Amino acid sequence: MAESIFSEIEVGGLTLKNRLIMAPIYLGYAGEGGTVSPMLLDHYRLMAQSGVAMVVVENSTVDFENGSGSTRTLRADTDDNLDGLKKLAQAIRAEGALACLQVNHAGRFAGTAAEPAAPSAVETFGKMPRELTPDEIDRIADRFAEAAARAQKAGFDMVELHGGTGYLLSQFLSPRTNRRSDEYGGSLENRQRFPLEVVARVKSAVGRFPVGYRFLADEWLPDGLKLDESTVFAQALARAGIAYISVMGGTYESFFLPEILEKSKQPAYMLDLAAAVKAAVDVPVIAAGRFSDGEVAESAVTGGKADLIGLARVLWADPDWPRKVAGGREDEIIHCDPECPDACMHMVIKGRPAYCTQWPPEKVKQWKSRFV
Secondary structure, eight states: OOOGGGSOEEETTEEESSSEEEOOOOOSOSBTTTBOOHHHHHHHHHHHHTTOSEEEEEEEESOHHHHOSSTTSOBOSOGGGHHHHHHHHHHHHTTTOEEEEEEEOOGGGOSSOSSOEESSOOOBTTBOOEEOOHHHHHHHHHHHHHHHHHHHHHTOSEEEEEEOTTOHHHHHHOTTTOOOOSTTSSSHHHHTHHHHHHHHHHHHHHTTSOEEEEEEEEOOSTTSOOHHHHHHHHHHHHHTTOSOEEEEEOOTTTTTSHHHHHHTTSTTTTHHHHHHHHTTOSSOEEEESOOOSHHHHHHHHHTTSOSEEEESHHHHHOTTHHHHHHTTOGGGOOOOOTTSOOHHHHHHHTTOOOOOTTSOHHHHHHHHHTTO
16 A cells, blocks of 8 residues: 555645655647747646646746757746746646746757857767856856746746756766866866855745755766765755755766666666665655656655655656555556657657657547647
8 A cells, every 4th residue: 555655745844745746857838939838738737636746847948048958948037928837837736736847957958049058068969069158157047046036926836946867057067068177167066066056046036935956866977977976966955955856867868878778667767866865865855767656656755765756757648647556546557658769758859749659549639639
């Protein structure tokens, strides 16, 4: 019986009704130009209806012109989108879930920038970003703070800083992508300086409003960030007052490596990373990565490896996952197929809104009709 994952927990001064979180997943449902579209509202309304305690809205840009992953990435960088963000927060909260907005700068992975910028000029899929100047670094920290304050104003319950997937915050932390020789590069103390400055500036802007962190624990690359350094950074985040740490592994440069593709087919394949971070900090830790059934999720919590469970593609494939687990109907769960060649990720990489290949044909047809 999965009892622990349906127990309450306090995070950032707020009570979550259970240990289940909708972890952020980019699906390309925002309107062209990053607006809150009817499809995006419908999607997050459905996710909130699932019974999870909190829904984390994915990857909202703090700088659409220079730091957005795509033209369909949600905008948190302008008051022009404030009314849409308010509708989004309201849609989630009306279904009984807390609403959290993840804010992000894509850095070297910015798809909207004429010339992407990063901590250092390190080639990315055949493209060379330019190195950010100290003044630009300072301005980006302000943009994170402005976006977080906008999330607070829009009625979200929390904000999450996106330090995962190889985006800008993690680019500064990584010895692979940060080769600077100034105060932002070199030692771990210097490489973690910018992410911690962002945390401090965000917290100054929003006061007691809870601030979480999407956390890259291991790049899964030979010369990339590893647990020995990331756990030290996790401790610095905890001291800085982060409300929770949501742990993940890998970047766009490692996700499609054969060994990582094989690893990602396994249940709870990132749980070891979450457990290592949890052992190092005293703030709530979210584990994610193919929690396909309740037993795996329950054992992660009861075993002390995580405090909360992040459901991303699992919940997207079957929004009834929490109810089916709670009701002992796990044999009815529609599972994200581990043998699927990441069709949804390939769709969004090509700039197309994603659908799940496991959905019934009628649902796929309905989803497709929204984007004709």
